[in-house]
Amino acid sequence: MTDPKSTRMTKQRQVILNELRKVTSHPTADNIYDMVRARMPHISLGTVYRNLELLARQGDIQKLSIDGDRVHYDGDVSEHYHIRCVKCGRVDDYPVEANISTKELNQGCGYEVAGFKLEFSGVCPKCKKKSLS
Amino acid sequence: MTDPKSTRMTKQRQVILNELRKVTSHPTADNIYDMVRARMPHISLGTVYRNLELLARQGDIQKLSIDGDRVHYDGDVSEHYHIRCVKCGRVDDYPVEANISTKELNQGCGYEVAGFKLEFSGVCPKCKKKSLS
DNA sequence: TTACCTGCAAAACCTTTGCAAGTAC
DNA sequence: GTACTTGCAAAGGTTTTGCAGGTAA
Secondary structure, three states, rough: OOOOOOOOOOOHHHHHHHHHHOOOOOOOOHHHHHHOOOOOOOHHHHHHEEEEHHHHHHHEEEEEOOOOOEEEOOOOOOOOEEEEEEEOEEEEEEEEOOOOHHHHOOOOOOOEEEEEEEEEEEEEEHHHHHHEE | OOOOOOOOHHHHHHHHHHHHHOOOOOEHHHHHHHHHHHHOOOHHHHHHHHHHHHHHHHOEEEOOOOOOOEEEEEEEOOOOOEEEOOOOOOEEOOOOOOOOOOOOOOOOOOEEEEEEEEEEEEOOOOOOOHHOO
16 A cells, blocks of 8 residues: 555545544444444445545544554554453553653664553453453 | 473574574574575474474573564574564564562562563664665 | 555465374373 | 373464555545
8 A cells, every 4th residue: 555645535534533533442443343334334344444544644643553462443543551451351541651762762772762551550440340250 | 292201402403593592583493494495495384483482482592472473583592682673573682771669560460470572663774764765 | 546455255374273193101 | 101292284463465457636
């Protein structure tokens, strides 16, 4: 896939973006496919993937791809961090300040450092309850 | 796959561990398959995956699964961080101190926090050169 | 009008798994 | 002897892609 020179706001793209901005649940591509199909039954999964990729490249959404498991998407592009449940895979926002300044980054091993990813892991409230019973 | 009650040090497992400890290159399962096949031509890729999983669960090696791309493995289990080249996917050690204390972690959003993953991204020296020409 | 985009289905890709034979302990 | 492990090959699940017809600007 090569980058297009310009992009168009198609109905599909708009609906995907809307649905994603509407929730705080960090859905996977498949989740988003389901959400969007409720409004647009004939959309294809391929289109969902193509648009998520494009929107992420444009900076309209965020791709959360930490930890091997499948990719999650976030309509909130402001700087914040996440926590993933090791039992069920659920992803939530995690309010913490990371004092890693990007200024001090360009010092190691010859890389042109661009940024970092930080993700927490743990057991979510629901799974905590479940393991008690 | 359920955890075995005890594990045996098979030749395959030993060679995989040796090869991984020998390098600092953070290879993927496929890379390791190639490395091991040089010494043990009949080993199967399935065996490599099974052993990497098991060794990681035992804490003998580290699984680096940040950032969507395929999983890399690290024979060095001491605490340190990594940087991944956004162009070629290469993974190197990145010497930085992260002052995120695990004590302050159990405060957010009802999770039982277990840990965090931190990975840097940038352009590696080779790819920097390439993009200049 | 013309890139860009879509739906569909097939392909690609990495990883996991079932099974019968082999092996560490 | 008996779990644990292997090689092989097939299956699994997610993501990507080719193509011909559609559509935003």
